[in-house]
Amino acid sequence: MRxxxxxxxxxxxVCMALATAAPALAQKSADxxxxxxxxxxxxxxPYHNSQRTGMVVAFQAFDCLVYRDPVTMEIKPALATSWxxxxxxxxxxxxxxxxxxxxxxxxSADDVVYTINxxxxxxxxxxxxxxxxxAGAEKIDDFHVRLKLTGVSPAVMExxxxxxxxxxxxxxEKIGVDAYARAPIGTGPYKITKVDGTTxxxxxxxxxxxxxxxxxxxxxxxxxIHEVPDATTELTELLGGxxxxxxxxxxxxxxxxxxxxxxxxxxxGTMRVHFMTxxxxxRSGADNxxxxxxxxxxxxxxxxxxxxxxxxxxxxxxVIDTPCFPSQFGCDQSVAVKxxxxxxxxxxxxxxxxxxxxxxxxxxxxxxxALAATLQNYLKAVGINLRIQQLQIGAAIQLAEAxxxxxxxxxxxxxxxxxxxxxxxxxxxxxxxxxxRDADVQNLLKQAGATIDPELRRKAYSEAxxxxxxxxxxxxxxxxxxxxxxxxxxxxxxxxxDVPRFYLSTWK
Numbered sequence: 001m002r003x004x005x006x007x008x009x010x011x012x013x014v015c016m017a018l019a020t021a022a023p024a025l026a027q028k029s030a031d032x033x034x035x036x037x038x039x040x041x042x043x044x045x046p047y048h049n050s051q052r053t054g055m056v057v058a059f060q061a062f063d064c065l066v067y068r069d070p071v072t073m074e075i076k077p078a079l080a081t082s083w084x085x086x087x088x089x090x091x092x093x094x095x096x097x098x099x100x101x102x103x104x105x106x107x108s109a110d111d112v113v114y115t116i117n118x119x120x121x122x123x124x125x126x127x128x129x130x131x132x133x134x135a136g137a138e139k140i141d142d143f144h145v146r147l148k149l150t151g152v153s154p155a156v157m158e159x160x161x162x163x164x165x166x167x168x169x170x171x172x173e174k175i176g177v178d179a180y181a182r183a184p185i186g187t188g189p190y191k192i193t194k195v196d197g198t199t200x201x202x203x204x205x206x207x208x209x210x211x212x213x214x215x216x217x218x219x220x221x222x223x224x225i226h227e228v229p230d231a232t233t234e235l236t237e238l239l240g241g242x243x244x245x246x247x248x249x250x251x252x253x254x255x256x257x258x259x260x261x262x263x264x265x266x267x268x269g270t271m272r273v274h275f276m277t278x279x280x281x282x283r284s285g286a287d288n289x290x291x292x293x294x295x296x297x298x299x300x301x302x303x304x305x306x307x308x309x310x311x312x313x314x315x316x317x318x319v320i321d322t323p324c325f326p327s328q329f330g331c332d333q334s335v336a337v338k339x340x341x342x343x344x345x346x347x348x349x350x351x352x353x354x355x356x357x358x359x360x361x362x363x364x365x366x367x368x369x370a371l372a373a374t375l376q377n378y379l380k381a382v383g384i385n386l387r388i389q390q391l392q393i394g395a396a397i398q399l400a401e402a403x404x405x406x407x408x409x410x411x412x413x414x415x416x417x418x419x420x421x422x423x424x425x426x427x428x429x430x431x432x433x434x435x436x437r438d439a440d441v442q443n444l445l446k447q448a449g450a451t452i453d454p455e456l457r458r459k460a461y462s463e464a465x466x467x468x469x470x471x472x473x474x475x476x477x478x479x480x481x482x483x484x485x486x487x488x489x490x491x492x493x494x495x496x497x498d499v500p501r502f503y504l505s506t507w508k
Contacts, residue, residue, distance in 0.1 A: 031221040036234050036243035039366075040198035040227040042394040045181045046165045047119055050126040051393055052272075052413055060203055060223070061102075062165030062186035065093055065112065066157060067214040073418065075157045076214045079107065079166055079187065080145075088452065089135070089149040091156070097143055099210045101168045102191040112145045113137045114169035124177075129425050130163050130415075133449070152452035155329070155419040163415050189218050198394075201225040229392070231368070238263070238485055245486040250368055251314040257485045265485050269316045271325040272413035272480035274367065276375070277427065280473055281437035283403035289359045290406055296472035297339060298349035302382040304341040305477050308374055315481035322465050323424045323474040330420035330448065330461035337469040346382040358383020364405035365389070366396040372409060401432035408435070411480055420461050421449060427474050428464070436473030 039053040046058035065080040080093040099107040116137035119125055133153035138146040149156060165186060172180045182195050189209045194202035203223040226243065228234050231250060237243040239260075249257075251267075258265040278299060279290040289295045309317040321338050324331035350358060363386050365372045376386040386407070391399065393410075400408040414422040425445045427433050434442075441464045448460035468474055 033220050033223050034242065034244045035223065035225045036228055036237045036246050037225065037248065038228055038231060038234055039248070039393050041201070042198055043181045044184055044192060044195055044201065045177075046163075047122065047125050048181065049394075050397065055415060057192070057201060057203075057225070058165055058186075059188070060190040061184065061188040061192050063188050063213070063215075064161055064164050064166065065095075066161045068158065068161040069214070070416075075161055078161075078214060079112075086146075088152050091147045091149070092140070093145045093147065095143040095145060096210065096212075099187055100208055101171065101187055102185040102206050102208070103168070103171060104208070105168055105170055107166070107168075107187055108142045109139045109145045110142075111166050111169045113139050114173075115164070115167045116147065118167070119164075127163070127415075127426060129429055129431055130159055130422070133159070151450050153449075154452045154454070154457065155417065155421050158417045158419055158422070162417050189213070189215055190223060198392075199227050201227070238487070241487075244489075245484070247482060247484045249483050249485065250370060251312060251481070251483060252370075254314070254483060262488055263485055264488050265483070267315045267481050267483045270413065270480050270482050271327060271416065271418075272411050272482075273320050273325055273423075274313070274371065274411045274477040274480060275323075275409070275427075276363075276475040276477060277400070277405070277408045277433070277435040278472065278475055279406045279435045280471070281435055283435055283437075284406045288361070288406065289353070289355055290361065292353045293471060294349040294353035295355065296475075298346040298353070298382065299379065299384070300339040300472055300475050301342045301349065302346035302384070303375065303378045303475075303477070306341065308371070309478035312368075312371055312374060313478060313481050317478050317481050319478050320476040321469065323427055323468055323476055324420045324461075324465070325414060325423060325479070328414065328418050328420045328423060329454075330458055331423075332458065332462040332465055335462045335466040335469075337466065339469075339472070343378075343382050350383060355383070358385065360385045360387070361406045362387045362389060363407040363409055364391065364396055364399050365409040366391055366393040367409045367411065375409065403432075403435075405435075413480075424461070424464060424468070425449070428468055436468070436471070438468065438471060438473050441468050441471075441473060 037053055039051050041049050041051055041054045041057065043049050044057055046054065046062055063079050065078060067076045067078040069076055079096055079099060081096050082094045084092045086092055095109060101107060116134055119131050120134050133149050133156055135148040135150045140146055168185055171185055184192050189206055190203040191206045192201065193204050194200060205218050205221045209217060234246050235249060238246050254265050254267060257263050278296050279288060280296060282288060282291045305319045309319055321336040322331055322333055326333055363372060369390055372388050372390060376388055379386050399405055412423060428436055428438060428441050429445050430442050444460045444464035448457045451457055
């Protein structure tokens with residue numbers, strides 16, 4: 001599925017990005033890797049944000065019960081050393097002894113039970129759909145836990161490996177939820193030592209990290225993440241020697257960076273999908289034009305997604321026709337109703353819908369400004385005048401979840417979970433981000449999530465995808481390409497090959 005070039009590039013980039021190798025020469029005396037990025041994390045508690053940057057930080061500071069090898073996709077022991085499927089809705093875990101949290105508190109079954117039972121009731125959880133299969137957890141003894149499921153959950157180990165880090169019960173209860181977000185601790189290889197609003201996150205290697213972790217022990221002592229408001233500042237810090245590594249810059253900067261003698265530029269495909277939601281349910285205003293099917297068909301027909309992928313994202317970006325990524329289980333590309341670029345058809349559909357002269361609407365987005373401007377130009381060409389509200393990612397998400405975004409553009413990486421359940425239900429399953437509220441699609445998604453039979457799951461997901469694409473409940477655009485740049489003064493020679501695998505999983 002992935003090319004050797006992609007894998008080699010990803011492994012190298014991840015080593016460089018997240019400090020699993022030798023220290024940067026420019027910061028050798030400080031034993032520090034300096035990272036600059038734009039996607040600020042308003043709340044570093046891993047359950048209270050949905051950003052990729054939040055996931056990257058969480059993977060450094062926290063551990064889950066199990067770990068998914070990003071190369072083999074094998075589920076391996078982490079905080080749990082073994083597990084047994086007792087029946088279709090019960091899994092027993094044996095926990096690892098001798099693990100401590102970064103404040104020295106011992107890890108035990110109490111922490112696992114507290115985490116599971118709190119998360120399933122926490123109204124602040126950013127992606128509650130990820131935990132709907134959890135009915136609760138029970139303590140058997142200090143190092144044995146029973147997880148109860150609400151029903152059959154074929155992808156439960158994926159969720160336990162990727163998006164279920166364990167909280168420290170005693171510490172979090174003592175200081176409170178809000179204080180914990182400012183001074184979190186986990187059992188991971190790095191301890192978060194500073195959280196300064198949305199501008200700075202500092203981490204220090206946890207020397208008490210348990211032996212035998214599939215993540216390995218990091219070499220660099222400090223990671224300093226500087227969060228900046230725009231791409232210009234991000235690139236300026238790299239060029240000025242104030243950052244060792246950046247990611248997510250615009251594709252048109254790639255060639256220029258690659259030519260610089262002191263910098264390395266890399267790019268590789270990911271399972272992240274750029275998308276646009278359309279207010280088919282009228283959440284932002286009843287009976288607005290977007291509630292009409294022909295208007296939604298006109299919108300997707302007006303956008304030249306192939307050209308956008310080739311010119312804006314570049315690399316191996318490709319058009320996506322489904323509300324899921326092609327590699328994910330259940331993501332049947334063949335059933336998708338396709339809407340090729342056809343501005344003449346778009347104008348005709350608008351006229352048939354009662355808008356021969358078009359209409360005005362608004363796009364809320366945190367996507368790169370060039371992407372939003374291109375969408376604006378394509379829609380303007382068929383008569384739809386688009387006001388753009390360009391926001392930081394956290395603010396855009398809050399506005400969209402409140403139902404105040406007629407159109408909303410962003411990207412979704414499924415937290416690297418290679419199953420449709422991590423994508424389609426999040427956008428079309430009736431939650432805060434569902435702007436279609438399509439009862440037929442919702443029912444099919446529930447059916448798919450209620451069986452362990454892979455063929456029944458595939459059938460239900462396929463029909464949900466067919467209906468959603470026919471009704472334009474969601475507008476997938478194209479797959480993403482990760483752009484990385486770093487200083488050539490970074491020295492990563494001779495580090496073991498197995499260590500980067502943990503960090504690789506944060507990059508898909």
